[in-house]
Structures are given as structure tokens and as C-alpha cells.
Amino acid sequence: MSESSPLLEVKKISKRFGGVHALEDVDFRLYPGEVVALAGDNGAGKSTLTKIISGVFPPDSGEISFQGVQISLANPQDARARGIETIYQDLALADNLDVGANVFLGREPMTRRFGLPMIDRKRMREEAAKTLDTLDIGLDRLDRPVRALSGGQRQCVAIGRALHWQAQVMIMDEPTAALGVPEQRKVLALIKSLKARGVGIVFISHNLHDIFAASDRIVVLRRGINAGERATVDANPDEIVRMMVG
Amino acid sequence: MSVAAAHPRPSESKQASWIGFVASARAWLFLIVLIVGFEVWSQLSFQATFVGNMFNIRSIAVFTVAPLLLAMGQTFVIISGGIDLSVGFTMGLASVTVSNVANAITPIYGTGVGLAAGIVAAVLVSVVPGLVNGLLIARLRVPPFIGTLGMYGVARGVAYLLANGTTVPVHNDALAWMGNGSLGGIPAVVILTVVALLVLHYVLSQSRFGQYVYAVGGNRAAAVRAGINVRGVTLKIYILSAVCAGIGGVLYAGRFSAGAAQAGEPLLLDSIAAVVIGGASLFGGSGTIVGTLIGALIVAVIQYGLVFIDVEAFWQFVVVGVVIIISVLVDQSQRKGGRVDE
Incomplete structure (x- = not known):
């Protein structure tokens, strides 16, 4: 996977809200067919980062490249038109x-x-x-x-819709929250089949079990900065939690 | 792994479609029960037929016209999750406008031009409250209940001002024919309303705009995210509702050869009743023009039937009010039962 070029690359992104640094010089890469779990405590900057990627608001500084080309996203429609889709529950x-x-x-x-x-x-x-x-x-x-x-079937329909319209990157915000266990398994199985189609997935979850079940790589944010990153096969939950809380 | 295979629920889905069938047939069944009830009463009390009497059928059809026109516009509004309380006085405003303009133009340019000018003026004037409602609700996010309640007051005041606080007799034979004439035994107002019904049914059920009305009422945020111009759709919905009321006002002026500010006052309740009895949900997201037609017929049959069997006229309001409340209760209980939560 490392020999291919990233589908989505975010370099040195910063975003301030008033005096608060929501993100500071954050880097993030997503390869085709890869599931990257974005982990972090509340306020770590996960949702700020995904909102920048999906065009909800622009970064103060830093750059975003999609399929090797630097882009700027004016609004969510712009992001969707390029194939960056957020799946909200x-x-x-x-x-x-x-x-x-x-x-x-x-x-x-x-x-x-x-x-x-x-x-x-x-x-x-x-x-x-x-x-x-x-x-x-x-x-x-x-x-x-x-x-x-x-709930799980609806989640599947939302994902199916994104795929139908050629989404290349799917940002899934807590896709398994509020679902029963069998339904969670279905969504995780669906994520596997999206991977096989080369879709890159940003997976946000509080559930470490799901993160380990679904992701290839775990990127941890803490108070707006990169706190570390591990290939999921090499990581263990205690280590990830330590990165999250610092 | 297949989602459905993991959850086979044939019995449940069969039950759900049965509930859906009863819900959609509910209004039809109610209409049939009403007609049969009045027929039986009529036979027992006066040894006369209620439904076999062409005069009754015609009267009910004519009686249905104005509330149905208002209710068809209201259907779009209610499906989108809103409500339009201003339709009654928009109708009054239009009836006064068509009368004033027809009276001013007819003596100079003749009947045809007088009629045309009156109709164009009435429709244009009725666009104004719709436009204001739409802008308040779509742009400034004023709750529809409040925005249109304000417009209820404004339209009412302006209509009375334009009418100098009285009714405005109108002198135009073409307008009077529109209100009272017949083609092949069918009243012209009924023919015009059927045309409006077909057009609005097509728009709601087959056009993109109609689909977006449902989407806005079902999940506004999802509609926005899907790239639908939700503000534009909302604006059009309230203009459509106001224009329907405006056409109702023109037909009223034709039928009674007079414009009156209070022409549509009692019809607000009737129009909302027709929509809700017809199966639309006040929570938005569901409803059809055909359902609204059945609802309007139910309201008209109740009102006409009660008069026919000699019940004091004021009971009509009581009965229609009770029927609205029952319809909303049925809708609420179905919403709780219809959803499969896991």
C-alpha cells in the first residue's frame, strides 16, 4: 500500500476558533482501499479535521491534496462533487x-x-x-x-448512496454507535467490501474494539496535534489509549 | 454477508403493508361510511334519497370547490412540515381584488378584458402574502405557525381596507358565469377545480419539485446535504399555497358576484381538516393530493349532510374540529407503531 500515492493528503493544517487552537500543524494521509481510524478524546480535533476535509470550513493554514492535486474546498457540495463524502448517521x-x-x-x-x-x-x-x-x-x-x-440497514443505504455517486473518500462519523451488535458487524463487513473497491475510509469511533476490528492504521490526535500513529496490526489498545490521554 | 438474510422478517413486513393499506384506505372508508349513514338517516326520516339526488351531488361538488383549492395548496405546505394559516384571508384579499379591478376595467374595455385583468390582478396580489410567508420561513427561519399567523392578520386588514370594510358587488357577466355557469351539466367551478387538481397531483407526485417537498418534510438536513435548494423549494411552496387561495377567491367572487374580505375565513379550518383527514401528517413528510380530495369531500359531506338532516348549522364546526383531532391522534399512534427500532 505504501508504494501507491495517497488518495488524500493533508499537510500542516491549522485551525483556530477564537483563541483556541483546534488543530495545529496536523498531517494526515489516506491511501486507496485503506481504513484509517481517527482516534482521540473529546476536543482532540477529530471533528474539526473531518469538517475541513469535507469542506464545511476552510483551514487557516496548510494544504489539502486529493489524488495528488492540491485543492481548496469551498463548501460540502464541492467536496462531494470531488468524491469526498461524509456519512452521517x-x-x-x-x-x-x-x-x-x-x-x-x-x-x-x-x-x-x-x-x-x-x-x-x-x-x-x-x-x-x-x-x-x-x-x-x-x-x-x-x-x-x-x-x-x-438502523444498520439505513447506514448501509447511506453508504450505498455515496458509493453510487462514485465517492472515493468516505468519512464515517461513529458509524457503529447506536447500533446493536449484529448491526455493527454488518457495517464493519460493509467497510471491508468498500476497501476492496479502493475507497479510502476515515473512520471515527470511540469504540476501540471497532477501531481494531475495522482499521488498517490508527491516527491519534490530542489537543489539536498529531499524538502518534500506528499500523493497527502492530498496535495494542493500551498504547492507543495512552496516546489519546497523553 | 447479506443484511436481509440476517434479518428475515416476512411476517412483520406483511403486517406493516397491511397497516399501510388500512391507513391509505382510511379516508375512503370514512367517506363511504358517512354517505351510507346520511343515506340511511334520510331514508328513515324523510323516505327520500340523499346520494341519489342529483341536486345534492351538485351542491356537494360546488361546496367542495373553495375548501379543496385551499387544501391542495395546504397539502404542499403540510407535507413540507409547515402550515399556512393565512390562506383564508389571502382568498378574501383575492376576491376583493378581482371585484375592484373587474369593476374598474369592465365599463371601459368590456367584459372579457375586465375578467382577465381581474384574474391577473387577483393572482398577482395573492402571490405577495405567499412570497412574504416564504421569505420569512425559508430565509429568516421564522416558524411557519407564527409567520403565517402574522400574514393572516396583514391579509385580513388589507382585504378589509381594499373593500372599505364592506362587501364589493362585482358587475361582470363572464365572472358571474365562471361562478355559476355549467358545461354539459357540470358546474364551471367544478371543472376548473378538477383541472387544478390534475395539475397539482402531477406536480406533487411526478415532478422533482414535488419530490423535494417530501424530502424537505421528511428530513430537511438530508435535503440540504443532497444539494437541494431547500430555501427555493420552501418559497415556492408558500407561493403555490397563496395562489391556490387566490384562485379560490376569484371563484368565490364569481359565485356570489361579490368580493368579501371574510370570504375564506371559515375555510382555514376546513382546508387543514381536508389535508389531515386525507392522510397527511402534521409532522410533515406524507400526504397526497388524492387524499386531500377525499378529505375535502368528507368535510363537505359532513357539512352538507348535517344541514340536510336538519342539524343546527353550528354543529358543523364542532364535528369538523373533532374529526381533525381524531385524524391527528390516529396519525400519531401510527407513527409510534410504524417504526422498527433496534
Whole structure:
């Protein structure tokens, strides 16, 4: 993996809020097909870093490169257009719409019937089903509101949507929180299949067990600076916790 | 590993679709029960038919027009998670406007131009409260209940001012025909309303705009994140609602040959009732134009039927109010039961 070039590279990023250094000279790299867990206590700067990567706000200094090219992100739409997608647990889906409508939300394909333009619901459903099938997410009914799905299934639909729109980098904020154990396993399995497709994943979690189960590399932040980084196979939980608390 | 394979729940999903079927058929069943109830009452008390009487059918159809027009606009608003309390007085404002303008233009340019000018003026004037509502709610994030309540007061005051505090008789034969004429036995107001119904049903169920109305009501944050222009959609929704009310005002002026500030006052309750009885949720995210049609018919049948069987007219308000509350309670209980949480 180290011989390929990074998908996403962040160099010497700093961000201040008022007098507080949220991030100071932080470096971060993500390779294709790699899962990097971002670990750190509350206030360590994890969410500030992911918000900069996803275009929510710009850094004060430092640079971001995506696929080897230096970029600046004006807003989240800009980041999504480049293929950097954040998967939020609660903000992702419109509960009252079906799976197809959610996958295509904001980008609905149109067809013509009786000479009138109409949303092509059949195509939305079929293409959504195709994408979900390739990820081995089998849902028995795609024509029901996603409200009827379990938390894990909804998470899968959100991830499937990101993949359908060619996301290269997925930032997953606590993807397994608020899920039951079997559902957590499904999401972790899905992460493995995304890896196989070359998607780079930034995985934020408080759950060390999940971090060790899912990630290739662990990057620890502490009070806005890089506190250390380990390949997951070489790391042990005690060491990571020590880095987190300092 | 397959998500569904790990969780086979055929019985549960069968049950869910059964509940969904009952929910969507609820309004139809209620309408049928009402009609049968009035028919039986009518047969027993007066040995006469209620539903077999063409006069009754026509009257109910005409009676449904104004509340249905308001309710169709209200459907978009309620699906998006809002409410529009200003529709009644927007309708009044439009009825006064069409009357004033038609009266001013008709003597100079004739009936046709007078009618056209009146309608254009009424629709343009009704856009204003909708635009203001939309800007308040979409841009300044004023809660819809408060923003449109303010507009209720403004539209009411302006309508009375334009009418000089009285009703404005209108002298234009074309407008009067629109309100009272028939084509092939079908009242013109009913034909116009059916056209509006088809157009709005198409917009809500088949267009991107309609889809975004549902998305905004289902999860506003998700709609924003999906790149939908949520503010623009919200603005259009409130303008649409106001224009529906404006058309209602024009038809009112035609039917009664007069504009009146209070023309739509009692229709606010009826329009919200029609939408909610028709299966829309006041929490946003669900509802259909067809459901609203059934809801409006239910309200009209209740009101007309009660008069028909000689119940004191004021009971209508009581019954419609009770039916709204029951509909909301049913909706709430379904929301609790419908969701599968793990």
C-alpha cells in the first residue's frame, strides 16, 4: 500500500476558533482501499479535521491534496462533487422516501410518459438495487420508506448512496454507535467490501474494539496535534489509549 | 454477508403493508361510511334519497370547490412540515381584488378584458402574502405557525381596507358565469377545480419539485446535504399555497358576484381538516393530493349532510374540529407503531 500515492493528503493544517487552537500543524494521509481510524478524546480535533476535509470550513493554514492535486474546498457540495463524502448517521436519509428516492435524492432521473416529464421511479429503484447488490446489501423491499429499515440497514443505504455517486473518500462519523451488535458487524463487513473497491475510509469511533476490528492504521490526535500513529496490526489498545490521554 | 438474510422478517413486513393499506384506505372508508349513514338517516326520516339526488351531488361538488383549492395548496405546505394559516384571508384579499379591478376595467374595455385583468390582478396580489410567508420561513427561519399567523392578520386588514370594510358587488357577466355557469351539466367551478387538481397531483407526485417537498418534510438536513435548494423549494411552496387561495377567491367572487374580505375565513379550518383527514401528517413528510380530495369531500359531506338532516348549522364546526383531532391522534399512534427500532 505504501508504494501507491495517497488518495488524500493533508499537510500542516491549522485551525483556530477564537483563541483556541483546534488543530495545529496536523498531517494526515489516506491511501486507496485503506481504513484509517481517527482516534482521540473529546476536543482532540477529530471533528474539526473531518469538517475541513469535507469542506464545511476552510483551514487557516496548510494544504489539502486529493489524488495528488492540491485543492481548496469551498463548501460540502464541492467536496462531494470531488468524491469526498461524509456519512452521517442521522442526517443522511429522508425517512419518508424509499431507498431509490434516497439514493437519487437531488439527482432524480426523469423520463417521459404521456408527453410529460416524470421522475423515473422504476429506474431509481433498479439502479439502487444494483448498487446495493454489489455491496451485498440485500433489502427485501425497496419501495417502502426507509423509516421501516433498521438502523444498520439505513447506514448501509447511506453508504450505498455515496458509493453510487462514485465517492472515493468516505468519512464515517461513529458509524457503529447506536447500533446493536449484529448491526455493527454488518457495517464493519460493509467497510471491508468498500476497501476492496479502493475507497479510502476515515473512520471515527470511540469504540476501540471497532477501531481494531475495522482499521488498517490508527491516527491519534490530542489537543489539536498529531499524538502518534500506528499500523493497527502492530498496535495494542493500551498504547492507543495512552496516546489519546497523553 | 447479506443484511436481509440476517434479518428475515416476512411476517412483520406483511403486517406493516397491511397497516399501510388500512391507513391509505382510511379516508375512503370514512367517506363511504358517512354517505351510507346520511343515506340511511334520510331514508328513515324523510323516505327520500340523499346520494341519489342529483341536486345534492351538485351542491356537494360546488361546496367542495373553495375548501379543496385551499387544501391542495395546504397539502404542499403540510407535507413540507409547515402550515399556512393565512390562506383564508389571502382568498378574501383575492376576491376583493378581482371585484375592484373587474369593476374598474369592465365599463371601459368590456367584459372579457375586465375578467382577465381581474384574474391577473387577483393572482398577482395573492402571490405577495405567499412570497412574504416564504421569505420569512425559508430565509429568516421564522416558524411557519407564527409567520403565517402574522400574514393572516396583514391579509385580513388589507382585504378589509381594499373593500372599505364592506362587501364589493362585482358587475361582470363572464365572472358571474365562471361562478355559476355549467358545461354539459357540470358546474364551471367544478371543472376548473378538477383541472387544478390534475395539475397539482402531477406536480406533487411526478415532478422533482414535488419530490423535494417530501424530502424537505421528511428530513430537511438530508435535503440540504443532497444539494437541494431547500430555501427555493420552501418559497415556492408558500407561493403555490397563496395562489391556490387566490384562485379560490376569484371563484368565490364569481359565485356570489361579490368580493368579501371574510370570504375564506371559515375555510382555514376546513382546508387543514381536508389535508389531515386525507392522510397527511402534521409532522410533515406524507400526504397526497388524492387524499386531500377525499378529505375535502368528507368535510363537505359532513357539512352538507348535517344541514340536510336538519342539524343546527353550528354543529358543523364542532364535528369538523373533532374529526381533525381524531385524524391527528390516529396519525400519531401510527407513527409510534410504524417504526422498527433496534
